[in-house]
Amino acid sequence: MSYKVHIKNMVCPRCISAVSNILQELKIPYSSIKLGEVELTKSLSVENKNKFSKALQDIGFSLINDRRSQLIEQMKTLVVDKIYYSSEDLNIKWTDFISEKLRLDYKYLSSLFSSVESITFEQYIINQKIERVKELIVYDELTLSEIAFKLNYSSVAYLSNQFKKVTGMTPTQFKNNRDKNRKSLDEF
The missing domain is CATH 3.30.70.100 (Alpha-Beta Plaits)
Incomplete structure (x- = not known):
């Protein structure tokens, strides 16, 4: 056992x-x-x-030790693992992916996450994707188009708009900024 x-x-x-x-x-x-x-x-x-x-x-x-915290940590881990370490396609429906992996109703999981973390689960996913974009920009190995494709953004424009909404600057401004302002994963 x-x-x-x-x-x-x-x-x-x-x-x-x-x-x-x-x-x-x-x-x-x-x-x-x-x-x-x-x-x-x-x-x-x-x-x-x-x-x-x-x-x-x-x-x-x-x-x-408590079940609610375990579920939230599992949700976070699934997102981080998928965005940062998976070689599989990111073209997934997060609602189905999370509920399938945890075998619980997505509405329940999303509500639980929001009540404890003070942001929505969807915003958590967006924040993780933006941090991954920042990391890939800093590495300077992929173009913005390749980054958008890798992280399943429908277009570079959509990625740029979301990036600016979250960070307050465009990806180009971020790239040219000496102080990269990246967060470590455990800060989320």
Whole structure:
């Protein structure tokens, strides 16, 4: 039997490595780690749970104990994983994708997200896409057209309009700006 533990602020492959190191250091057996979640091979004793929680907090993570917070963290993780790390097409319908992955009604999930995070889930997705656009602009390896295609924007104009609405500047202004004002993923 396996036991799932949910962890807040795991947003990148290095986070997985950091949590793996903690588990190995504490000699806590696990079968898998993915963004936001660890599958343990046995339940944690109170002492080990406290040690694990403290070690996670020391590096900016935290255990998620209540179901609502777990769902919200899972929603965030699915978005980050899809936008930043998936090689699959981003041409998806987010409502279907999220409800299918979490096996819950999208209206419920969206309402839960909004009530806790103080922004809509749709705005969270837009913010993540814009941060990804910023990252790709900074890398300077793709044209704006290629970035728009990669992130499933219908046109460069639509991407530019959304970018300006969120950041207050055009992608070109952002590119020419020395202070890139990017947020780390765990700030969302």
